[in-house]
Amino acid sequence: MFNHIAPTYDRLNHSLSLGIDRHWRRTAIDSLKPFAPQKILDIATGTGDFAILAARRLKPRQIIGADISEGMMEVGLRKVKEAGLENIISFQKDDCTCLSFPDDTFDAITIAYGARNFDDLQAGLQEMCRVLHPGGHLMLVELTTPPRFPMKQLFNFYAHTVMPFLGRLISHDDSAYTYLPQSMAAFPQAEELKPRLLQAGFSDVQFRRFTFGLSTMYLATK
Numbered sequence: 446m447f448n449h450i451a452p453t454y455d456r457l458n459h460s461l462s463l464g465i466d467r468h469w470r471r472t473a474i475d476s477l478k479p480f481a482p483q484k485i486l487d488i489a490t491g492t493g494d495f496a497i498l499a500a501r502r503l504k505p506r507q508i509i510g511a512d513i514s515e516g517m518m519e520v521g522l523r524k525v526k527e528a529g530l531e532n533i534i535s536f537q538k539d540d541c542t543c544l545s546f547p548d549d550t551f552d553a554i555t556i557a558y559g560a561r562n563f564d565d566l567q568a569g570l571q572e573m574c575r576v577l578h579p580g581g582h583l584m585l586v587e588l589t590t591p592p593r594f595p596m597k598q599l600f601n602f603y604a605h606t607v608m609p610f611l612g613r614l615i616s617h618d619d620s621a622y623t624y625l626p627q628s629m630a631a632f633p634q635a636e637e638l639k640p641r642l643l644q645a646g647f648s649d650v651q652f653r654r655f656t657f658g659l660s661t662m663y664l665a666t667k
Contacts, residue, residue: 446618447491447514469660470495470557473586474502476664480582482553486511488541488573489559493521493534499555500533511539542568546576553582560587561632570645577667583647584664588625589634591658600659604629635661 474495483506487496490510500508512518518536525534539545541556542565554573563569573583591597604626612623633641635658639650647665654661 446624447517465656466558466660469586469655469662470498471502472655473557473584473662474499474555476662477503477553477555477582477584480553482551482582483507484550484552485509486546486551486554486573486576488512488554488556488569489562490521490536491517491559493518493524493536495555495557496521496534497524497528497530500528500530505533505552508534510534510536511541511544512536513538513540542572544572544576548575549578550576551581552578553584556583556585558587560585561628566632567641567645570642570647574646574667579667581667582664583642583667584662586660586662587632588629589632589654589658589661590629592635593657596657596659601626638663 477499482503485496485499485503485505485508487493487499487508487510490496490512491514493510496508496510499505510518510521515538518538522536525531525536537545541559541563554577556573560566560569577583591600608625609623612618612625632638635652635654639652642650642663642665647667649666650663651665652661652663
């Protein structure tokens with residue numbers, strides 16, 4: 446599915462969020478500025494949007510974007526070349542639940558709106574902790590369901606009715622965004638993710654909700 450929707454993926458994301466995701470992404474990336482990471486792994490990198498933003502705002506020496514979708518990374522590679530960032534950003538096909546990198550490799554790991562697609566979330570969190578340097582940081586940002594009335598009810602209608610319709614219209618793929626409400630419902634929300642991160646080996650876990658809880662950012666230390 447991701448290979449199929451790769452050419453329209455960025456347009457889908459920005460359209461479905463009404464452009465608000467751009468602000469969420471910038472705020473999430475900026476949470477890593479105090480730590481000045483120089484070697485970053487961007488998990489579930491997709492078309493490289495988050496990696497490109499991190500390169501511009503954090504000025505690291507190296508970013509590796511990892512994903513299992515070659516179609517998405519092909520789009521990302523073109524975008525990186527157009528941005529003149531090919532000396533900083535590279536792509537690698539890798540399974541986030543069984544990463545090929547050695548222990549203690551990266552200063553920071555980022556993952557934007559991809560964790561809910563993990564086949565095994567706990568294995569993915571453990572692998573991310575393994576390849577981080579001690580003292581390194583995980584920054585994860587994910588879609589979440591607003592916890593309070595009326596945003597919770599409005600979002601449920603939007604996610605189950607409007608979002609799948611727009612997803613089909615833009616991507617021409619019937620499955621593209623019908624899965625999204627189910628994947629969001631299955632993903633641990635806000636406080637529920639903290640014990641999972643602690644179990645995976647992280648500490649000092651913090652989270653911050655964006656826009657009434659439509660998106661949540663998590664910051665954790667190895």
